[in-house]
């Protein structure tokens with residue numbers, strides 16, 4: 367997880383500033399959208415690139431009572447001493463493969479997910495060795511067609527097996543859950559179909575005697591736009607970081623959300639060049655006339671998508687500039703149109719967008735991808751610099767202050 371101390375000067379080249387006050391405010395805004403449900407902040411993939419432990423702490427300060435990860439390793443890391451995640455906070459993970467680590471998860475009190483009989487068999491064996499029951503959520507595939515148990519016979523078999531294990535004291539069925547395929551396309555017909563099948567599969571399990579602590583299906587777009595999907599627990603990820611799940615869902619401000627990450631770099635060079643000068647590999651950009659070029663010391667090794675070559679936006683001294691030609695492994699160039707801000711001038715690739723800078727959504731559009739991928743792939747060579755750490759109490763004024771300047 368990204369809490370290592372950056373080597374000297376690293377943040378001078380480039381840095382990803384993470385505004386933890388924004389994370390806290392986003393979690394509060396999401397809780398207001400789902401007042402009847404508990405909130406699980408999803409912090410998988412190192413908190414979508416923002417740093418899992420720091421964002422987990424901020425989310426918990428703002429009222430999240432669950433944390434969600436994909437892999438068991440991510441969950442165990444949150445449970446390790448020193449992360450500052452309080453013991454009463456539940457940690458759940460869902461991406462299991464044969465071999466576990468089931469026993470470690472059981473012993474750390476991590477909630478696991480079971481989507482099929484192989485997983486039930488492995489977890490009960492581990493619970494017997496651990497001498498205590500596993501906390502397990504049974505996962506229903508209500509239509510996503512990815513993980514989870516198919517409805518019908520498969521679900522009946524999983525529910526019956528889990529109830530047997532519960533009777534033997536090897537399992538506590540803590541949750542019944544599923545995941546939506548198209549919640550980021552409001553009005554998509556699969557949404558009502560999935561919710562209706564989820565209700566049926568929950569009713570079936572409860573009819574056989576399952577008594578879960580939580581039933582849950584809502585990701586960020588569902589938390590924001592589908593109250594009927596909230597059940598007992600909502601599981602937002604991207605919205606915790608203030609990024610909208612999709613242009614169709616809306617912009618962050620529509621929901622009182624603010625992007626937490628600001629990615630910027632220090633120009634490594636500004637120089638004058640004549641017209642007709644090829645720029646970067648393959649010369650896909652040729653200067654249209656005499657101009658100035660700025661060298662931005664970030665590249666695809668840092669997670670800047672190469673597909674945004676010749677299209678990604680960058681704010682330099684109040685003006686939007688565009689990537690000139692290819693994005694290379696460690697650097698790219700912008701045409702500064704004759705301006706000379708000098709080496710060391712700040713180039714802001716993306717941020718909340720309210721100080722004139724582009725957003726992760728703008729980069730997603732430039733690269734033909736989603737904003738999730740833009741923030742999540744920012745590499746480990748870019749130090750995370752945390753702003754507004756610690757819950758200062760007077761959060762009302764905090765949103766605008768010190769955030770990434």
Ligand SMILES: *Cc1c(COP(=O)(O)O)cnc(C)c1O
Pocket residue numbers: 408410460545584585586587601602603604605611
């Ligand atoms: C990633 C993930 C989430 C969070 O999704 P967002 O769209 O980022 O809110 C919720 N549940 C599961 C199972 C996930 O894998």
